[in-house]
Amino acid sequence: MKTRSVARKVGVGLIACCVLAGCAGYRVGTLLPEKYKTLSVPMFKNGTNQPNIESLATNAVIEQLNVDRTLQVTDQDPDLLLECTIVGYTRTAIRYAEGVRPQEYRLTIGVSATLTDVREKNAIWSNRPISGNYEFQAGADLYSSEAAALPLVMEDLAHDIVEAIVEGW
Numbered sequence: 001m002k003t004r005s006v007a008r009k010v011g012v013g014l015i016a017c018c019v020l021a022g023c024a025g026y027r028v029g030t031l032l033p034e035k036y037k038t039l040s041v042p043m044f045k046n047g048t049n050q051p052n053i054e055s056l057a058t059n060a061v062i063e064q065l066n067v068d069r070t071l072q073v074t075d076q077d078p079d080l081l082l083e084c085t086i087v088g089y090t091r092t093a094i095r096y097a098e099g100v101r102p103q104e105y106r107l108t109i110g111v112s113a114t115l116t117d118v119r120e121k122n123a124i125w126s127n128r129p130i131s132g133n134y135e136f137q138a139g140a141d142l143y144s145s146e147a148a149a150l151p152l153v154m155e156d157l158a159h160d161i162v163e164a165i166v167e168g169w
Contacts (some may be wrong), residue, residue, distance in 0.1 A: 008156050032070060032166050039071040039165070040078035040118075044111070045085040053086060053109070056150065060158035070166045075141065080124075081116045082165065087129075091146060107146060108133040115165060130164055132157025 027139045041062050046054040059086030061082070065073050071080070094104035110131040134156055136149035 016115075021163060033102070036079045036117075037072060038074045038078040039065065039080040039082060040075050041073060041082050042124045045083075047087045047158075048086050048089040050086075050089045053089065053150070056154050057084070057086060057109070057111070060151075060154035061161050064155075064158035064162045065165075067168060068162050078118055080165075081118050082113065082161070083116070084111045084161070086110070087112050088131070102138055104135060104137055105142075105146070105149075106133055106135045107149050107159050109153050109164050110162070111157065113161060113164070125164075125168070128164065130157065132160055 009070065041058060044054040044058045061084075062073050065071055065086060067105075068145065086109060090106075090110075092106045092107045092108070094105070094106050095102070095104035098105040106132055113128045113130050114126045115128075117124055132153050132155070134149050135147055135150040136152075140147040
């Protein structure tokens with residue numbers, strides 16, 4: 001009887017140790033070094049033939065940073081500088097009706113991003129490819145359907161950019 005009790009306690013202890021050891025490398029929150037508190041996000045550059053998407057992308061990233069709240073967005077003496085160039089804008093048909101007419105599309109926007117430590121004047125990462133995409137149904141007017149999908153693509157792109165900044169170390 002006593003042996004079972006000891007064996008049970010040892011078994012419970014071993015399980016607890018395994019669980020705790022499995023969580024030892026897990027971390028909640030950002031991987032961003034504590035010395036970084038502020039970030040500047042100048043207007044994205046537009047390397048595509050799509051007009052005005054640079055302002056949509058810039059605003060989406062700033063909004064996502066404000067939601068995330070890990071870094072404060074500022075133009076005054078920032079710790080970090082994020083510079084992005086939009087390098088791709090692609091609409092791809094992904095599903096067809098009756099095998100002929102496109103019925104669903106994927107809109108993808110790609111950027112080349114550089115994150116710089118302003119104080120130490122060195123790039124943390126440079127020309128990092130990041131993209132956002134969204135799938136949408138082709139309506140009667142493809143242009144209107146694509147325009148309605150654009151903010152959702154920007155939201156996905158902004159999420160991936162902010163994730164790269166705060167977790168991609």
